[in-house]
Amino acid sequence: HNQEQTLEFRVMPYAGQLMMVVRDISRLKQLEQMRKDFVANVSHELRTPLTVVTGYLEMMDEENLPPPSMWAKAHQTMIEQCHRMDSLVNQLLSLSRIEGARKYDNDKPVRVPDMLALIATEANSLNKEKGHEISFDVDPELDIVGAPDELRSAFSNLVFNAVHYTKPNGNIHVQWQIKDDQAHFSVTDNGDGIAPEHINRLTERFYRVDKARSRKTGGSGLGLAITKHVLTRHDSHLNISSEVGKGSCFSFAFPKTRIADYDNK
Numbered sequence: 185h186n187q188e189q190t191l192e193f194r195v196m197p198y199a200g201q202l203m204m205v206v207r208d209i210s211r212l213k214q215l216e217q218m219r220k221d222f223v224a225n226v227s228h229e230l231r232t233p234l235t236v237v238t239g240y241l242e243m244m245d246e247e248n249l250p251p252p253s254m255w256a257k258a259h260q261t262m263i264e265q266c267h268r269m270d271s272l273v274n275q276l277l278s279l280s281r282i283e284g285a286r287k288y289d290n291d292k293p294v295r296v297p298d299m300l301a302l303i304a305t306e307a308n309s310l311n312k313e314k315g316h317e318i319s320f321d322v323d324p325e326l327d328i329v330g331a332p333d334e335l336r337s338a339f340s341n342l343v344f345n346a347v348h349y350t351k352p353n354g355n356i357h358v359q360w361q362i363k364d365d366q367a368h369f370s371v372t373d374n375g376d377g378i379a380p381e382h383i384n385r386l387t388e389r390f391y392r393v394d395k396a397r398s399r400k401t402g403g404s405g406l407g408l409a410i411t412k413h414v415l416t417r418h419d420s421h422l423n424i425s426s427e428v429g430k431g432s433c434f435s436f437a438f439p440k441t442r443i444a445d446y447d448n449k
């Protein structure tokens with residue numbers, strides 16, 4: 185986001201004369217700014233739950249205990265906030281693991297239909313309060329070669345996001361099929377949709393359209409950043425199409441070189 189050009193000038197001796205060296209350090213400065221933003225974001229995200237927990241603990245000194253009617257709520261809030269920090273740290277670790285991994289590390293054939301069945305069970309339990317109609321259209325034979333844990337997070341982030349960001353009683357459709365020689369995955373919802381100016385930024389770490397709402401769902405803004413990195417490592421990329429007021433479609437496709445046993449399909 186720092187589009188300005190920064191030049192560095194240096195004067196050095198050369199062959200008995202002076203020479204001026206000009207270097208374009210715009211990209212370096214931009215990377216440095218991104219690193220600073222990242223550290224600031226991580227600190228902020230970790231500090232927020234810590235502040236809540238500290239607040240409750242400070243109320244609980246011996247002389248001045250809050251009334252018992254408050255204990256259950258305090259206890260539950262503290263547990264929630266600790267889980268929040270825990271999941272943030274886990275997501276940060278998986279992001280850095282994925283960034284550090286080499287392309288074919290951990291690759292093996294993955295039974296995607298089984299994986300999607302587990303994700304469907306989890307989605308249904310998340311869906312209890314939401315009451316969405318969730319349908320799955322899955323090719324039961326379509327497996328791919330990749331890193332299982334990473335792939336699970338790519339598939340599940342999109343499904344769980346659709347459950348979280350669609351208003352109650354929505355429709356969510358999940359597809360896993362071969363199309364044009366590629367293994368194609370899509371999650372379509374009829375939620376609020378996303379305005380065009382946000383779409384390109386969704387895969388930035390910590391980027392959330394509505395921070396307050398995302399925090400309520402337990403979101404940290406890292407899910408799509410993780411998904412993007414996983415897909416890049418698996419010869420794929422994330423497509424997002426969305427219309428405000430109508431809904432969104434998040435999709436990706438793997439080339440046939442990733443499809444397990446493709447020649448027999």
Ligand code: ADP
Pocket residue numbers: 341345346349350373375376377378386391392393394398402403404405406407408409432
């Ligand atoms: P979070 O942890 O906040 O869910 P993500 O990286 O998974 O982080 O998503 C980033 C943001 O993208 C979300 O906070 C939300 O604003 C938006 N988003 C993701 N999926 C959807 C969706 N299906 N419909 C509308 N907005 C979405």
